Structures are given as C-alpha cells and as structure tokens.
Amino acid sequence: MTPATQYPCDPEGVCMRCKSMPPPEESLTCGTCVTPWHVSCLLSPPETLSATLQWLCPDCSGETNPLPVSGVAAGYGSVGSDLVAAIHSIEADETLSAEEKAKKKQQLLSGKGVVDEDDEEEKKKTSKGKKPIDVLSHFECSFCMQSLQKPVSVRVLFALALMLVWFLESTPCGHNACLKCFLKWMGQGHRSCGTCRSVIPESMVTNPRINLSIVSAIRLARVSEKADARTSKVVHYVDNEDRPDKAFTTERAKKTGNANASSGKIFVTIPRDHFGPIPAENDPVRNQGLLVGESWKGRLACRQWGAHFPHVSGIAGQASYGAQSVVLAGGYDDDEDHGEWFLYTGSGGRILKGNKRTNTVQAFDQVFLNFNEALRLSCKLGYPVRVVRSTKDKRSPYAPQGGLLRYDGVYRIEKCWRIVGIQGTHKMCRFLFVRCDNEPAPWTSDEHGDRPRPLPNVPELNMATDLFERKESPSWDFDEGEDRWRWMKPPPASKKAVKNVLDPEERKLLREAIKSANPNTMRARLLKEFKCQICQKVMTNPVTTPCAHNFCKACLESKFAGTALVRERGSGGRKLRSQKSVMKCPCCPTDIAEFVQNPQVNREVAEVIEKLKKQEEEENAKSLDEGQCSGTSHEEEDDEQPKKRIKLDTDAEVSATVVESDMK
C-alpha cells in the first residue's frame, strides 16, 4: 500500500528496520524531532554535508508519509483519560484481589480495549514481529517515535455543518507529540499535524498544554508493571478535582464576586512563614500533607491548604526573612516557563492606586525591596520556595488546564538580576527558579523527583545588571547519601503564630466532607455518572438518546418545547414542501428530533439511581449518628449573616439533589 519501509532507531538506539545498533558515524539525528536514524536504512539519505546538517527525518519532512489522512475521529486525544478511567474502575472494584487487579490492569494496558482505529502503525509493528504492544507504545511521540516526554495532544481544525452554517471547530486528531518535538515543528513554520497533515489552530500553536491524562496513564502503567503499592499517590493526583475545596466559601461571597474577600479558615497547621513542603503532621484533616500535583479552583482554596497564603499577591514573603511561595499566573509578560526551571518577574513598578488592579503598564523600575527582596533573600540562603501554577498563565505549556491552581513542588532561586522588561521602558527584577523537589513534577512520567541539574543557559544574563548569586551553601540541598533533597541547615524559625486554623470539630466535618467526595463513594458516582447534562443534577426520569447521552425527561422535553417536528414552509398563500426540524442533542451534533417526540425513561438507569440513592441515605443516617451535623439549613437571608459561617457545599448540594429527585 505504501513504500513505508523506513523506521527510526528505537529508544535503545537499535534500528527498527535492520535491528542492528548503528555505529555513531552511521547514525543521523533529525533536526526537528531529534530521533536517531540508521543512514544505510534510509531510502534517500542526504547527499551533501549541508544537507546532512539540516537533515529532516522522513516523518518530519513528510516526503514519504506512510499514513493516510484519517479524517476526524476521536483518537488518542481521549485515550489518556479513557485509560485512566478504566484503570480507576479496576482499582475501585472491591471484588478483586490485589493480584487480580494487577492482572486486569496488565490486560488493559496490553492494548486491548484501547481504541483500534489509527493503528496502521501498530499493525505494522506487530506483523513485523516486533515487541508486543504495550501501553507505552500507545504513547509514542509521532515525531520522534519514542516514549512521550511532556506529551501534548495535537488539536486540528475541522469544519462542522450545522443548520446550513459552517463552524470551525478544533478536535484532537489523535496524534501526540513531545512538547519539545511539537515546538520544534512549529518553530519551523509548519501549521499542520506532522502525521495527518490536518491544520492546527492558532490557539494550539500559541498555547500548547501538556496532556496530563497521558502523563497519568504512563505513570499508572509503569506502576502497574511493577504491581507495587504506589497507586494511591498517583490516583490522588488524577482525581483531586473532586475534593470539596470550596467548602468554606460563603454564599454571600459567591454571589457578588467577593470570594477573595471571604477567605476562610486554614486547613493546615503551619505558620504563614513556613518554608518548604508541608508534611503530613501539619495536615490534621487528611494526614497526608501538601502533595505535588494537587489543584484547586481558586486562590482561596490554594491558600487554605497552605500552598500559598496571600490571595491576591503572587509572592508570599517578607523582605527581612525570605519568600515562601510564588504563583505563576502570567501576570507579568516577562515570565518564561520551562517547567523544571523558569524565569520569574518581581512585583511592583505599576501604578495600582485606587482600583486599577488591571493596570499592566510598567511605570517605574522594579527594585529589590519588599517582595522582591524577600525572593532575593530566599536565593541568598538557598531556601525551598513552593511554586503554584495557574491556568491564567496563557503562555506556559506547563500551566494546568481548567481554571485551576496546581502545586508543583519546591524550587530554589539560583540567581537574580535586573533587566529592562518586554515593555522596553523599565527594569524588572528577574529570578531564576530551578526545581528541587523529591516528588516528580506533574508533567513528567518519571517516578523519581529532581536530581541536581546544571543551571540552564540564560542568554539575557549578558545584559543583566545587579546580578546576585548565592555564595553560601544552600539551606535546602540534595543529600547524595540519602538520594533526596532535605534541609542541610535547620529551616528558619517561624516568626509568626499558627492562626486561623480549624478547631477539632471543624476538622472532623471537613474530613467527613472529603470522605464523601471521594470518587469511589456512591455519592460521587451519583454526581458524576448520573448527572443530567442540562440541569446538572442527578437525573429524574432519565432518558437516553440514540447518541447515548442522558438527560432528565423533563429537561429534554422542555428544551424542545414548542418546536414542531415538521415545519410548514409557506410564503403568502403558496405552500411549500414542509420541512423536518433539526433538534440537536444538547451534547453532540446528532439530530434527535424523532427521539424527542416520545422519549422513554431508561428503566435500567433509573433503577441504578434508585439503588445508589438508597445506599447514600443509609450512609447519611450513619454519619448523622456519629456526630452532630452542622446546621446546613440553607435559606439564609442575604443581609445579616455571619461573615465566616462555615458551609459545606458538597453536602448541601447533594442532599438538595436527592430530595428533589426523590419526588415522583
């Protein structure tokens, strides 16, 4: 079918075509994707020296692209999350023993039940008698063909015709690439997927983000290969969206956008000026400490779990003491994020008088005072600085997606200096952060944390003024013997009291709430699996469309109320042929007009919901026995309610939902 007999070298450096390990002089590395190839196995090896220097591999040059354009199918883009979901369901199955779970995971990961389309490549490999398909081969970079490093899922444009109007939408084309390979490809001016040639939208070019589902899947797969007990950590990392982080946001706060002003109690028992990781003993609610990869919906929750205390400022610190944490939220254009290291910009230099919080114009030079001096001090003493990344950072591929803030571990500030910023008018304080955490970063599939790494090359240092580098030995450093980062000098003694923390009763309530929000509980399954996609509540009289989407019967009917199946098309007295109305499924482009005429309740789904609700009621009754539930009597009048009233959203929502859907 195609003359596709060219293969690169595998990760071990063995040519996948001739199966030999080419000597260095016969190995040629692609200028785009840095994959090594065996020269004598190439169909058209470069002929001149300059051609050799700028050589692009067959995949990157696109000369002999063996893969047909496969149209737009939901491909690998969704594999990551599907696979993770499948792994979780195995984990959650209590009827299985540990070994059975491991076995099931192995089966799953060996390629069965994981998309079959797009697998020309796989077929070729197997037919050639190459290694059996394992999960990692599903996660190869489409440029370098090696295990994905910092995977990005390529999105491409496709045209969608709805009601005679064409929409340009973007969708994963099913091809994943290492961030590095993708950026190189883009840097060469390409604007199409290297594999399927579909056009890549500008948003993908300017803002590629690492696909954390794939990272999780790779990590889970590795864990599962070892069949050891590290899964819980990884699972936490995947599912932390389900925690009731907003538990302490008051109704009043939510109403008027005052959330930042209503920051509640702190869940961890560390002082505000605590440096470095937060250990389990300071986390009486969960007893696990602050974990790398945890994420929150807002600065409030981020503050409550101790990652970063100020809820507006990007820097936490004191000029005479040091800086404890920073947030990367793209507030300053000069920031430059490379994941394991980044260049951070100081604060200040802007006129923010009155309420001009949105002013981004630099009006004067930044100086090493206040927060900037705090950062410089942390640099001087080599303190660990907690780093939080926000979705708001639109330029960083490492930023989390979905309006979140994520704790990424501790970094050290190795150097700081000043240089005129991007706006070209005033000097900015600059800080070189390098990661030094014992846990792997959220975007790597590594199992281990950081090892000391050489400082990156920072070109702008040539033009820098006021350069400051640490002279003394760092307080937080890598212990070769213990193979981990630790305090080499005692951490600075806190100057502040631990305050505004939960009392024991509140802790208990929160612990309960977290337990309830655990994705394996009935409650969470109710919420997740049986939510009506229109009213977002657990379904009442569930109906399932031909396109397999679920809604409350009433919600669906009211959506199309007043739309007749057949429309008369008439002008004046003349009658034209009547036309069928198109009724688009609220979740997909499928026309469900016929279905809507007489939707039948899905009895099976309804029964499952009934069962789950009953179980949940029993659970609730039990927990009511154990401890007095806080008055979750909603309906507070919005004028004079106590400012810091505690409200457990999750509980309130769930019980309200159940009551409603209980009605016939």
Add this chain to the structure above:
DNA sequence: ATAAAAGTGGTT
C-alpha cells in the same frame, strides 16, 4: 494606618 497585591464573579 495605609496601600499594594499575579483575585472573583458579573456585566458590557
């Protein structure tokens, strides 16, 4: 006491 701070939800 004062002003800065990489926020938040709602509205143009």
Add this chain to the structure above:
DNA sequence: AACCACTTTTAT
C-alpha cells in the same frame, strides 16, 4: 476579552 465593584490579607 476588557472592565468594574467589591473586598481581605499582608507588610511595613
């Protein structure tokens, strides 16, 4: 997407 009103926490 830009603006706005509403606010708290923090450092000094």
